[in-house]
Amino acid sequence: MSLLGYALIGFFIMLMFHFALNPKGDDRLGLLSLFYVSGAIIGWAMHSYETGLVFSIILSFLLW
Secondary structure, eight states: OOHHHHHHHHHHHHHHHHHHHOOSSTHHHHHHHHHHHHHHHHHHHHTOHHHHHHHHHHHHHHHO
16 A cells, blocks of 8 residues: 555544544544554554554544
């Protein structure tokens, strides 16, 4: 998976979480974006964006 693919999948997952769970404020969307950026950094460091995507999805489920 390329960085563009990671960004598109992450963007659609963030939108799905944001509209489905309907948070009270926009601070949750910023926090969720931070999770996906950290997942991209981890994926870049491990040379596997799939690992970073799984990490960011699990982190967003645990800390939501």
